[in-house]
Amino acid sequence: DAKTTQPTSMDCAEGRAANLPCNHSTISGNEYVYWYRQIHSQGPQYIIHGLKNNETNEMASLIITEDRKSSTLILPHATLRDTAVYYCIVRVGGNTPLVFGKGTRLSVIA
Amino acid sequence: EAGVAQSPRYKIIEKRQSVAFWCNPISGHATLYWYQQILGQGPKLLIQFQNNGVVDDSQLPKDRFSAERLKGVDSTLKIQPAKLEDSAVYLCASSSLAGVWGKGGQYFGPGTRLLVL
Numbered sequence: 513d514a515k516t517t518q519p520t521s522m523d524c525a526e527g528r529a530a531n532l533p534c535n536h537s538t539i540s541g542n543e544y545v546y547w548y549r550q551i552h553s554q555g556p557q558y559i560i561h562g563l564k565n566n567e568t569n570e571m572a573s574l575i576i577t578e579d580r581k582s583s584t585l586i587l588p589h590a591t592l593r594d595t596a597v598y599y600c601i602v603r604v605g606g607n608t609p610l611v612f613g614k615g616t617r618l619s620v621i622a
Numbered sequence: 623e624a625g626v627a628q629s630p631r632y633k634i635i636e637k638r639q640s641v642a643f644w645c646n647p648i649s650g651h652a653t654l655y656w657y658q659q660i661l662g663q664g665p666k667l668l669i670q671f672q673n674n675g676v677v678d679d680s681q682l683p684k685d686r687f688s689a690e691r692l693k694g695v696d697s698t699l700k701i702q703p704a705k706l707e708d709s710a711v712y713l714c715a716s717s718s719l720a721g722v723w724g725k726g727g728q729y730f731g732p733g734t735r736l737l738v739l
Contacts, residue, residue, distance in 0.1 A: 514664070546727060555626070555713050555730025556665065599664060607653045607717055609678065610728060612664025 514613030515539065516600045521617040524594075530587040532616050534600030537581045544605050545576060547585045549596040550615070556599065559585065590620045624648065626731035628714050634737045640702035643734045647695070647716030653677075654691055655728065656699050657713040665713055671697065701736075709738045 517535040524530040536545065546561040560567055560574045562583075567574045573586040587594055599615040627646040635641050647654050652673050657665035668687065670677040673694040682689065686705070691697040701708055711733040 548727075553732075555715070555733055556728075557730070558727040561727065607670075607672065607677075609655055609667040609670055610657075610665070612666070614662070614664055 514611050515602050516613055518598075518600055518613060518616045520614070521619070523619050523621055524587075524590045526592060526620055526622050527589055530590040530594065530618060530620070532585040532587075532598050532600075532618065533582065534585070535582045536600070536602045539580050539602050540604075542604055543602045545574065545580075545583050546601045546603060546610070547572070547574065548599045548601065548610070548612075549594075550599070551593075551596040556610075556612075559598075561605075590618075592620050592622060594618065595620045626714055626716055626729055628712075628731035628734055630734055631732065632735045632737075634739065635704055636739050637706055638703040640700065641704055641736065642698050642700045643712050643714075643736075645697045645699070645714030645731060647697070647714070648718070648729055651716035651718045651729070652694070653717045654697050655715040655717075656689055656697070657715065659711040659713055659733070661710070668699070668712075704736075704738045706738050709736055711735050 544561050544563050547559040548556040550556045562574045576583045597615040597617050599612050629644050654671045656668040659665040669679040669682045669689045671691040674691050689699045713733045715728040715730045717728045
């Protein structure tokens, strides 16, 4: 079973920041927080991952609380193409498989 | 860099028929995964290969599903006989040991959408 809890759906206005929360209260010390997204009719796509520190790349920022029990994925300027299901996953890393929950369906509205 | 290729993209069969899906991972990726995604749910792992050996097939319904990865490159997933509840998207993913901790993680193909009537 997935070890994360995410809201079922969220809306965001185009051009605004999208903040997607995730709770992972049972995360272990050696587990990373990964985010993937799945655009309609496509396979999941890696976005970002982190262990303790906040991370940023060209796609998004990841904010992890100090106790590591929750995190937030931030899309700084959401576009219509960011409409997708976003999955928050905790895993050890390496070649361990991904355990997906139901994710958050983000709708970016013009 | 070419991505993960899968074929066919769509397949419609009747229950009790057999079907096979094909996956070609990213060149050099030693680890290959097959996931099943039922409508409205997240993908669920069916089987994981490391080169041509099986790492984890604990969630593969072995009475009807089989998978192989001969020569450690391409892989096929077969269902025989198919049931109505097998209607789903079958996703193939691959990953590289070298890229595990860096950007990318697992790379997914577009999936094969199966409808069993």
